[in-house]
Amino acid sequence: MALHDRIRTEIEGQILSGALKPGDKVPSEHELMAHYGCSRMTVSKALTALSGAGLLQRRKRAGTVVAPRPTETMVLDVPDLAVEIARRGQAYRFRLIAREVRKARPEDALDDGLARAGPLLFVRGVHCADDVPIAHEARYISLAAVPEIVEADFTRESPGSWLLRHIPWTEAENRIGAVGADAAWAPLLNLEPGAACLSIERKTWRGEARITLVRQSFVAGSFELVARFGAA
Amino acid sequence: MALHDRIRTEIEGQILSGALKPGDKVPSEHELMAHYGCSRMTVSKALTALSGAGLLQRRKRAGTVVAPRPTETMVLDVPDLAVEIARRGQAYRFRLIAREVRKARPEDALDDGLARAGPLLFVRGVHCADDVPIAHEARYISLAAVPEIVEADFTRESPGSWLLRHIPWTEAENRIGAVGADAAWAPLLNLEPGAACLSIERKTWRGEARITLVRQSFVAGSFELVARFGAA
DNA sequence: CAGTGGTCTAGACCACTGA
DNA sequence: CAGTGGTCTAGACCACTGA
Numbered sequence A, B: 001m002a003l004h005d006r007i008r009t010e011i012e013g014q015i016l017s018g019a020l021k022p023g024d025k026v027p028s029e030h031e032l033m034a035h036y037g038c039s040r041m042t043v044s045k046a047l048t049a050l051s052g053a054g055l056l057q058r059r060k061r062a063g064t065v066v067a068p069r070p071t072e073t074m075v076l077d078v079p080d081l082a083v084e085i086a087r088r089g090q091a092y093r094f095r096l097i098a099r100e101v102r103k104a105r106p107e108d109a110l111d112d113g114l115a116r117a118g119p120l121l122f123v124r125g126v127h128c129a130d131d132v133p134i135a136h137e138a139r140y141i142s143l144a145a146v147p148e149i150v151e152a153d154f155t156r157e158s159p160g161s162w163l164l165r166h167i168p169w170t171e172a173e174n175r176i177g178a179v180g181a182d183a184a185w186a187p188l189l190n191l192e193p194g195a196a197c198l199s200i201e202r203k204t205w206r207g208e209a210r211i212t213l214v215r216q217s218f219v220a221g222s223f224e225l226v227a228r229f230g231a232a
Numbered sequence C, D: 001c002a003g004t005g006g007t008c009t010a011g012a013c014c015a016c017t018g019a
Helices: A003-017 A029-036 A040-052 A081-087 A147-151 A159-166 B003-017 B029-036 B040-052 B081-087 B147-151 B159-166
Strands: A056-059 A063-066 A073-077 A092-102 A120-129 A132-142 A171-180 A196-206 A209-219 A225-229 B056-059 B063-066 B073-077 B092-102 B120-129 B132-142 B171-180 B196-206 B209-219 B225-229
Touching (some): A003 A040, A040 A056, A081 A092, A081 A120, A132 A159, A147 A159, A171 B171, A196 B196, B003 B029, B029 B040, B040 B056, B081 B120
Antiparallel strands (some): A092 A120, A132 A209, A171 A196, A171 B196, A171 B225, A196 A209, A196 B171, A225 B171, B056 B063, B073 B225, B132 B209
């Protein structure tokens, strides 16, 4: 283990154990140099890493203090649905229900960025595992940002996979909630209207350009998201 | 902007724009030193940061290459429920329904780590915003890990807040899905059995010690989680 | 204005590993 | 075995800012 790793781990341990509490002052770089008998670059590497991880806050003259509290941000795995289903040993298929080029309508409830982007490709379909429907998807794609998508064949590949292969997003936002199945698509999932579904609304960007918005509704129990924090 | 930040940003931009694709070789540290006219420490700082972010893979002798694909991991905000409700301008309250010390039962469906931890404190309650119930919670806490919790008063503070103040976790895992309201607790949320709820099961650890498992069910529409990737 | 962190240099020795 | 990345040193100059 490198020395800067050891210094980082020791300070991290003192924070996680509570020996160092939020607001407590951490020894200065010069004090740590003396304590570990190393150069300033080495202690700086450790402290910069902890600062980047949100555990420390550094201010000139005032020194380094423990950050207000352990960050409540977790790392969320967002598996590609086709990959996830294949991992379970099931056959993935995207069943295309509807596809049309049109303008945004008020009832689409799109964000301004996409509503003003000009003509959209609208795609509706169902994700299946071993031909059992597990999720409904309604997607809007900006044709200004992705003109070549008019050539894509969504009977062979889901719009999400196509987009990821052709123009991977650089920024994304997911909103995760629960929703009762809508009468418009509940039958496609063999559900009664109102049945519990996991709802994911994802917006993506490529740089400044707004690419797509997709609303996915998963049959309760068919899919779950996992978020983790820590070494586990 | 520091030089190492500029180098990092330029290489990151080439990856995100597609100019550099997964598997492509990135110039060696010596080549980048010559290109930017700087020392090796400076380019190393940039490349190490990109490697830490998962965009690059570095191997001795073989050099640095672009990582297989943009990581599909997002940062999930996990707000403290009381804080989130206060942010909306509503009054938060935890309504305690049941509290008992007992052993794990098969129907609790606990993981081995907690089931074998000895006696548990079981707490059931409802989270309210302006006295409107928005979530049901069933929680199991290891008394071996947190003996002092027998003194806690959950009519004034939720078990989650108490735990966070007294023994913050160092590792956590959240499983997020949808569930139909259970007849046992649907009335507490003024729901019909089967109504759509967002389900979060959280396990926490403090070092090696298993602390708690909590199952929270949110009335659909009352709460959503947001996960982001990128600069936005 | 003194101490802090931010950055950078020009070296060095080393472990690793694929041509 | 030569080139790569991993680590570290012993300095340096600077901007910032709270005692």
